[in-house]
Amino acid sequence: MLEELSTREKIILAGAEIIIHEGLKRFTAKNIANKIGITDAAIYKHFPSLDAIVVEIINRYISRCSQSVDRAKELGLSTEETLKQVMREHIKVLEETKGAVPVLCFEFSRSGNKKFFDILHKFVEDYKKKLSEVIKKGQEEGLVKEDIDPSETAMLFVGLIQAKVFAYVMERREGPIIKDPDQLISELFYGIIKK
Amino acid sequence: MLEELSTREKIILAGAEIIIHEGLKRFTAKNIANKIGITDAAIYKHFPSLDAIVVEIINRYISRCSQSVDRAKELGLSTEETLKQVMREHIKVLEETKGAVPVLCFEFSRSGNKKFFDILHKFVEDYKKKLSEVIKKGQEEGLVKEDIDPSETAMLFVGLIQAKVFAYVMERREGPIIKDPDQLISELFYGIIKK
DNA sequence: CTTTACAGTTAGCATTTATTAACTTAAAAT
DNA sequence: ATTTTAAGTTAATAAATGCTAACTGTAAAG
Numbered sequence: 001m002l003e004e005l006s007t008r009e010k011i012i013l014a015g016a017e018i019i020i021h022e023g024l025k026r027f028t029a030k031n032i033a034n035k036i037g038i039t040d041a042a043i044y045k046h047f048p049s050l051d052a053i054v055v056e057i058i059n060r061y062i063s064r065c066s067q068s069v070d071r072a073k074e075l076g077l078s079t080e081e082t083l084k085q086v087m088r089e090h091i092k093v094l095e096e097t098k099g100a101v102p103v104l105c106f107e108f109s110r111s112g113n114k115k116f117f118d119i120l121h122k123f124v125e126d127y128k129k130k131l132s133e134v135i136k137k138g139q140e141e142g143l144v145k146e147d148i149d150p151s152e153t154a155m156l157f158v159g160l161i162q163a164k165v166f167a168y169v170m171e172r173r174e175g176p177i178i179k180d181p182d183q184l185i186s187e188l189f190y191g192i193i194k195k
Numbered sequence: 196m197l198e199e200l201s202t203r204e205k206i207i208l209a210g211a212e213i214i215i216h217e218g219l220k221r222f223t224a225k226n227i228a229n230k231i232g233i234t235d236a237a238i239y240k241h242f243p244s245l246d247a248i249v250v251e252i253i254n255r256y257i258s259r260c261s262q263s264v265d266r267a268k269e270l271g272l273s274t275e276e277t278l279k280q281v282m283r284e285h286i287k288v289l290e291e292t293k294g295a296v297p298v299l300c301f302e303f304s305r306s307g308n309k310k311f312f313d314i315l316h317k318f319v320e321d322y323k324k325k326l327s328e329v330i331k332k333g334q335e336e337g338l339v340k341e342d343i344d345p346s347e348t349a350m351l352f353v354g355l356i357q358a359k360v361f362a363y364v365m366e367r368r369e370g371p372i373i374k375d376p377d378q379l380i381s382e383l384f385y386g387i388i389k390k
Numbered sequence: 391c392t393t394t395a396c397a398g399t400t401a402g403c404a405t406t407t408a409t410t411a412a413c414t415t416a417a418a419a420t
Numbered sequence: 421a422t423t424t425t426a427a428g429t430t431a432a433t434a435a436a437t438g439c440t441a442a443c444t445g446t447a448a449a450g
Binding site: 223224225235236239244245 | 406407408409410411
Binding site for chain 2: 120143144160188
């Protein structure tokens with residue numbers, strides 16, 4: 001294929017792949033190095049520490065997610081369509097990253113590592129805020145129920161998508177994580193009960 | 196408090212607490228032992244390996260979840276109330292296990308560890324089957340929308356709960372994971388959109 | 391040409407980890 | 421009263437891990 005990738009880039013990709021397919025316990029310098037045909041020590045020519053690789057992986061995911069929300073908002077759609085578009089964009093990013101970052105969130109939000117926590121926390125807060133605004137607008141327009149908490153629901157959005165990754169993995173499926181994004185969105189929007 | 200707990204029991208509780216509050220990387224014999232005032236070697240008087248502790252934590256959660264579905268079904272409630280009761284029971288188990296199992300699911304579903312994966316897989320399939328039956332009954336009775344897939348929706352149940360654990364962890368909250376279970380159930384049932 | 395910088399190597403160090411072995415002690419069983 | 425067992429200890433081992441240091445080759449810059 002296109003072997004034009006720099007070693008730095010290969011490290012990031014191999015690292016993400018390990019997290020996705022083998023779990024955090026296998027995210028070690030040796031495993032990453034093996035995967036791309038160098039030695040573990042060579043990793044440190046490109047990154048000061050393994051933590052730095054994780055930071056890079058997270059930051060890339062975060063910026064893509066944030067951008068995708070902004071992109072959806074800029075389309076000038078109705079509130080309902082904006083919300084749906086945001087979800088669709090999020091699902092797209094998730095598919096491409098196979099849900100690696102949720103795993104990282106789970107682990108590093110609790111690892112006592114302030115650096116990670118601050119990055120992840122800031123991201124989640126930012127994302128929640130952006131989404132909350134759309135939901136709040138929906139409430140003002142009489143579209144969304146008044147008794148729901150916008151920021152709670154925003155987190156539900158994010159979490160729900162991540163849970164789909166779990167189902168995907170547990171059912172040993174191949175192909176897309178979310179078969180029918182619009183069905184999922186519709187269930188969240190209109191519930192599962194008739195009328 | 197009630198110091199009547201056996202060491203074995205303390206190990207399981209301390210282990211779960213470490214997983215939820217400090218992450219999997221800190222799930223080590225030494226950390227568990229420190230938490231309950233014994234040495235790491237003493238752990239092995241009660242469990243053959245650390246993996247065995249994880250298996251025990253997962254199995255307990257699983258059997259309680261399964262039981263709670265059966266219990267809810269036996270109450271002879273309406274389909275709608277049965278579904279709600281199942282969710283309430285599941286949330287109760289989740290709270291009592293402090294959300295450790297969803298975290299483990301995320302990690303071990305991709306760790307390549309066949310032992311863990313098989314346990315989780317069996318659980319998910321079983322749980323999905325039981326719940327699907329209730330949902331299907333709901334569809335036959337005209338309660339639940341026809342265009343939803345029962346087993347997909349069963350997984351949605353599980354996923355919703357995972358989403359809540361994610362939010363709980365990311366927001367560094369204390370206390371209950373799900374503040375208002377009935378609100379959550381209602382959102383799933385009736386959606387977030389008005390009418 | 392020579393120098394310098396880069397990107398890799400091998401070797402090694404300090405630490406951590408899971409686990410085991412050998413020993414102690416106190417309580418329960420005989 | 422003696423033996424056995426359970427549950428703890430300390431000490432040790434082997435392997436893995438993160439990371440560093442010293443070295444090597446290559447290729448661009450001067």
